[in-house]
Amino acid sequence: MARKPADQSVNREDILRAAASVLQRSGYEATTMKDIAAEVNLTAASLYHHFKNKDMLLLAVLEAGLDIVIDQLEPIVQAEKSAAEKLRAMIAVHVVGLTQHTAVGAAMVFEIRSLLAIPATLHNGHHHEFIIRRDAFFQRRDYFEDLYRRTIEEGVARGEFRPVDVALFTKTMLGAHNWVGVWYREGGRLSGHQIAEAMSETFLRALAPV
């Protein structure tokens, strides 16, 4: 019972997916390395071959999730379209994405704090690297938020949107979106697209010029 044949072997990706899924159910602290390992038919010890420790694993989950959204949002923001069209498209990919990957979506909402809660007192060597990457993650999350801010800003500047407190309006939208990852259940009354559509309607009407 040592290395498994290639077809039963798991990779980093598999583990991240599994971790997100377990995390969604139980939350960071309540999730044991054993739980995650079990999800991919490994033992807890094996996970340490792929990730330095539990913190790094959580961080990797969040990083991967954030990358996916940002990759989808960037081209939209850069496109040559009206701010309203852009915003509608952004909401669509973001919200639909959340309904498709509820595990990561919920982790993104709930586990941010776990990340922050990890004490800044550096014990071992890994810890330093962790702090660095965690800070980078938060910067990147701010960049993500900025994609929304810029689009709204642009709409206001062009007179397409009424003047609003851009930072606050963005947080209002993101709060609504994030919450979708919490309450959405597959097979429910509304599809991800319908939810995104209705939310676009809500926020675009709220932005309509006077």
Add this chain to the structure above:
Amino acid sequence: MARKPADQSVNREDILRAAASVLQRSGYEATTMKDIAAEVNLTAASLYHHFKNKDMLLLAVLEAGLDIVIDQLEPIVQAEKSAAEKLRAMIAVHVVGLTQHTAVGAAMVFEIRSLLAIPATLHNGHHHEFIIRRDAFFQRRDYFEDLYRRTIEEGVARGEFRPVDVALFTKTMLGAHNWVGVWYREGGRLSGHQIAEAMSETFLRALAPV
């Protein structure tokens, strides 16, 4: 070192407040009974005199928080005012409340899942009572959400608001509100009132009839 003189003695309320505060910082699983006890100058063991166990303590925190909001919301809903005025008032008390009690607000968002995650396998005797109260809590939370739904429904029925998917619109609003409890920091650029004001504007415009 046993019972402390009356003026140093803590009550249930003190503990709840302390627990909410520690919970906000670290989250349920990462919060130890010792942490909470320390906040009120007690030892962990002493907490068991006031609460059956850690789960019950968390539950009590959430129950108390929910009661406060509901008590404020009910009279507004029952008042003889336009749906728009009611909604504006509801947002005001809810959001301002969240900014004043960020600890409870954050707990309400983040710890709900901890509550759910607690396995339904009943071990000891306390457990049964816990399940009962937990379910009651969730019903009450739905009642809370219903206060919003009813108000919006009413506005739509009266033609004050455009027709919307009421359940979804409610969740959109609540997501935005809850998120305030997460990002709001005292002494920030905007006061609780200003935030509430801007959010009212956002959602009432979104509801304006066509």
Add this chain to the structure above:
DNA sequence: TCTATAATTGAATCATCATTAGATTATTTC
């Protein structure tokens, strides 16, 4: 094919908690 590297495992370590038990000191009630 031999060798280095990768992926895994079971067992051991070590620390951290929740929770309980029994003793001790304030308060209250009668």
Add this chain to the structure above:
DNA sequence: GAAATAATCTAATGATGATTCAATTATAGA
């Protein structure tokens, strides 16, 4: 001011769970 009750404490108990170690087997490169 006794007796009963409330609020605390210190010192176990028992689990759980992250992390490390040394051993083992697969795969890839030369």
